[in-house]
Amino acid sequence: MDLHLKAIAKRYANVAALDAVDLDVASGELVALLGPSGSGKTTLLRVIAGLLPPDSGRLLFGQNDATRLSLRERNVGFVFQHYALFKHMTVAENIAFGLRSRPRARRPDKATIAKRVQELLGLIQLPELGARYPEQLSGGQKQRVALARALAIDPTVLLLDEPFGALDAKVRVELRRWLRRLHDQTGQTTLFVTHDQEEALELADRVVVLKDGRIEQIGTPDEIYSAPASAYVFDFIGRANVIDGQTEGGELSIDGHGLRLPVDVHSRSRARLYVRPHDMALVGAGEGLAARVISSHRLAERITLELNVEGQTRPLELDLVATPDAVTPAAGSLIHVRPLRYRVYSD
Ligand code: ADP
Ligand code: MG
Numbered sequence: 231m232d233l234h235l236k237a238i239a240k241r242y243a244n245v246a247a248l249d250a251v252d253l254d255v256a257s258g259e260l261v262a263l264l265g266p267s268g269s270g271k272t273t274l275l276r277v278i279a280g281l282l283p284p285d286s287g288r289l290l291f292g293q294n295d296a297t298r299l300s301l302r303e304r305n306v307g308f309v310f311q312h313y314a315l316f317k318h319m320t321v322a323e324n325i326a327f328g329l330r331s332r333p334r335a336r337r338p339d340k341a342t343i344a345k346r347v348q349e350l351l352g353l354i355q356l357p358e359l360g361a362r363y364p365e366q367l368s369g370g371q372k373q374r375v376a377l378a379r380a381l382a383i384d385p386t387v388l389l390l391d392e393p394f395g396a397l398d399a400k401v402r403v404e405l406r407r408w409l410r411r412l413h414d415q416t417g418q419t420t421l422f423v424t425h426d427q428e429e430a431l432e433l434a435d436r437v438v439v440l441k442d443g444r445i446e447q448i449g450t451p452d453e454i455y456s457a458p459a460s461a462y463v464f465d466f467i468g469r470a471n472v473i474d475g476q477t478e479g480g481e482l483s484i485d486g487h488g489l490r491l492p493v494d495v496h497s498r499s500r501a502r503l504y505v506r507p508h509d510m511a512l513v514g515a516g517e518g519l520a521a522r523v524i525s526s527h528r529l530a531e532r533i534t535l536e537l538n539v540e541g542q543t544r545p546l547e548l549d550l551v552a553t554p555d556a557v558t559p560a561a562g563s564l565i566h567v568r569p570l571r572y573r574v575y576s577d
Contacts, residue, residue, distance in 0.1 A: 231292050231386040231419055232257045233278070238287035240273055240443075247273040248284070249443040255387075258417040260410070262430035265440030266466070271423040273443075275389045278421065280304045291386050307380030308389040309373065311396055315364040321375050322347050322360035328383040350378040353412065370394075370401045377409075381418065388420040394429075402426075406433050427467050431455060439463050461575040464504045471510070471546045473503040473519075473539070473569075482574055486541040487519050493574045505572040507534060507547040512559075518568035521546065523559050533558055537567065 233255040240248040247270045255261050263271045276282040278289065280301040289297045296304055307328075315324045325347045329338055338346070351357045354374040364372055373393050380388060394402040410433050413420060424430050430437045431451040439446045439454065439462075447459040458464035461472075475484045477495040482503060495501060511518075521537040524545060528534075533556065537546045548567055550556060559565050 233387055233419060233421075234288075234290040235274075235278070236288040236290070238274070238277055238284045238289065240270075240277060240282065240284050246443045248277070250287070251443070251445060253438060253445065253448070255419060255421065257419055260413050260420045260422060260433065260435050262434035262437045263421060263423045263440060264425070264427060264430040264437055264466075265446075266425055268442075269440040270443040271425075271440060272391055274440075275308070275391050275421065275423055278387070279306050279308055279389055305383060305386050306389055307383060307385030307387075308391070309376045309380050309393045311392040315372055315375055315379070317364055319363075320360065321356070321362050321364070321367070322351070324364070324375060325350050325360075325378045325382050327379060346382060350382055353381070353415070354378045355408075368401075369397045370405055373397070373405065374408075377412075381416070385418070388418050389423075390420065391423045392425070393422075395424075402429070409433065431467070439466065456571075458504075458573060461502060461504060464573055464575075469507050469547065471505050471507060472544055473505070473542060473546070475501055475503055475574075477501045477574065477576070484519065484539075484541070487539075488516070489519055489568070491569065491572070495574055495576060497576075500577040501574050502577065503569060503572050503574050505569040508549040509571040510546075510548050510567045510569050512548075512550075513566050513568045515566050518566035521548075521565055521567050523561050523563050523565060525561050526558050528552060535559065535565075537565070 235251055235253040238248055238251045251274060263274060265271055273282065277284050280299060288295060326343050329343050329346065347360065351360050354377060356371060356374060367375065394405050397405065406429055422433060434451060436448060436450055437454045438448050441462055447454060447463050454463065455467055458467055464470055473484060475482045477493055478498040480492060480496050482491045482493045482501060519539050521539045524536040524538055526533055526535045531552050533550045533552045535548045537548060539546055
């Protein structure tokens with residue numbers, strides 16, 4: 231089912247948790263809501279689920295206005311980070327719960343429910359574990375069961391609020407790849423909340439970046455990563471170097487350095503160049519910024535140099551690939567670096 235949010239707003243006392251949010255989600259899409267803690271992600275999911283009424287704005291499921299429908303009428307499925315399974319019920323009973331608690335007229339018969347539970351156990355790749363209790367499962371297994379429980383009711387939309395947030399890093403990565411494959415199988419319209427940019431970029435068809443209850447950018451993972459719409463998004467999406475400079479006539483210059491870089495900005499103004507540590511290269515004198523090596527760190531296949539550039543307040547980082555015969559410039563040496571791919575944002 232497609233989903234449309236129109237100018238959804240929600241305030242708490244003096245905080246605008248959601249500030250006129252517009253969003254269209256296509257049927258079958260997996261959209262990640264990405265933002266730091268407090269940016270409004272959970273509030274947005276709760277509004278969509280029907281757990282929280284918005285102050286204003288409209289919510290459509292397909293063509294139908296769902297703004298005033300109850301949680302049950304919306305028939306959404308959700309999984310929260312700490313949405314515990316029912317401890318006194320087996321895995322199978324947990325998964326069957328949503329179907330069993332339907333009013334009699336819409337409740338499938340026992341055999342149909344049992345068949346559906348077995349299908350879902352297969353889908354989450356735990357076909358043998360229906361008789362277990364939640365305490366007999368790992369954290370990752372519990373979240374897969376929670377997902378099966380959410381899917382059991384054939385939800386209009388699946389809402390996942392940091393579902394893997396409490397799991398350790400390796401399991402999180404496995405589960406997000408598993409979830410992506412599962413989504414490719416089911417085509418279930420899904421909103422996935424995370425504060426982890428890697429998770430969002432790897433998992434989603436489209437990413438919505440939130441800041442203080444507003445949408446900062448919407449795009450595919452490639453668009454968000456390679457063309458961040460603002461300094462905020464650039465910074466949030468990965469490691470960033472910031473270099474202060476000045477634009478004029480389609481060029482950026484940096485005080486005290488001869489380097490001129492082509493930019494889209496033609497006006498004369500102070501600006502900041504944002505460049506990722508792996509998007510800079512070592513070059514000859516006169517082709518880049520002179521920089522003094524402060525230190526170098528090796529991390530698996532990567533060497534990161536910390537650099538001081540004359541006239542700049544912040545140090546820069548430059549990543550080099552650590553090939554066996556690579557010569558790392560020593561601390562104290564003078565090198566020249568040139569940003570290759572970068573974005574410029576006016577002050
Ligand atoms: P996120 O899920 O992105 O961390 P939330 O949606 O939980 O963000 O919160 C958005 C903003 O609304 C935050 O500033 C938060 O402090 C505030 N907020 C959330 N829930 C409440 C509440 N029940 N009462 C007051 N303020 C709240
Ligand atoms: Mg939250």
